[in-house]
Amino acid sequence: MEYIQVTKENLEKEHICCAISNNKDVQVSSKKAWLLERFDDGLVFLKSVERGKCFIEYLPAENAWNPIEADDYMYIDCLWVSGAFKGHGYSTDLLEACITDSKAKGKKGLCILAAAKKKPFLADPKYLTYKGFKVADEADNGIQLWYLPFSDDDKCPKFKACAKHPHIDKSGYILYYTSQCPFNAKYVPILAETAQQEGIPFEAIQITDKKTAQSVPTPITTYALFYNGDYVTNEQMNAKKFLKLVSKVEG
Template sequence: MFEIIDVHNGNVDEKGFFCMRSKPKSKGYQNKLAWLKQRFQEDLKLKIVEEDGQPKGFIEYMPSEVAWRGINGINYMIIHCLWIVGRGKGKGYGSILLEACINDARLQGKSGVAMITSSETWLADKSFFMKFGFESVAQAPPCFELIVKRFDKEPIPRFNVGWDERASEYIEGITILKSDQCPYIEDAVKIILEVAEERSIRSQVIDLTDCEQAQRAPSAYGVFNVIFNGRVLTYHPVTKREFNKLLDISGV
């Protein structure tokens, strides 16, 4: 038996938010929990699919005007994350969650649903969404695609282009622009700062505290951007070895 749980301020402390559920006392988990409690007041939706009482995946989405991705849109629903793991895969749970989001958007009178996907890592690939009537409408470096499912002929969301110009504002050393939207970011920041110290590279961390800052970040992912000497090195958490390799490639 499976069940779709609508998570909100009234039950999030009990149900959690799927990610890092084995480490509820960690800083990353607690930061995300606090972030969610604020976002629920801005109409963020979080749905978890449970099988026999065990969580197998989730979907998180919110209105385009307040979404935490590098896009600009009016009257759309933006999916932040859709994730099914382990033995939950292949049972149609992803389809059920996506259809729930689409139906919710229709009921709210939205003009459609959009999501940023990636052909590489950390974000979902677009192929699954194409089966539900999504179409690719734009690309952004290094590997992002904006996909949209339209309900009407109103203007669709667009990328907030100008990535290189925004990254070039941070020209010295390593700058980490991060939010609490993803609980894994906290540990990723620690790794990057350790590498910076070991290599005697100047570093700084800047918190993204509202959706406007995330929408105008130097990458389309928005909520996590690691910049070295004016260029984005990664938008997703990496291991210590991976980050050292990125710096080596950059000529440090």
């Protein structure tokens, strides 16, 4: 497999390999606009030269859009290999490239979000364990910060206090989200419209800057849904899934 690094210079022409084939889709343009502003923060986007879901996205942890304390670590936003690309060792290729790059940049290790059991849009804990990652910290909602130190004396990363106990003082459904995940550009408006049609109290709060992202009351900032103050899920939903969740939560 050959890989290519997406940069400011080739971003416009490159496919960013999520489950969206059209480069002009609003979801793609939203994600690319987000990426464009992150490159100056040290973000690296490495992907297969072939179209498909085979890529890794990472940046220095101090610039991550998550409330974590991980000085001199590299934070992996996303490592996604699926579909026809699974089972060929490409995840290992991408992770090894990240490790090599991170060591060359003087980083102490890597960190990434996961959970004790696999959750949608989060890293697989079994894979992380196999690769030597360990749990560094865990929030009340079960979201964990995993890390791979490059030496035994490296300081363990942790969540900021605001993320350890995910809770907000707002009623109804409150969604925190960013443009890091391309799907939000399509599905957040769908949820807002569905909620309005059904008379469901709903507010979408878009996080648009790093400072805010690093102080939100949830470890996950790409998509975090709360109901009456309590964290519910990080899974992006269409209208049908949202209504099913509402029925379950309020039933």
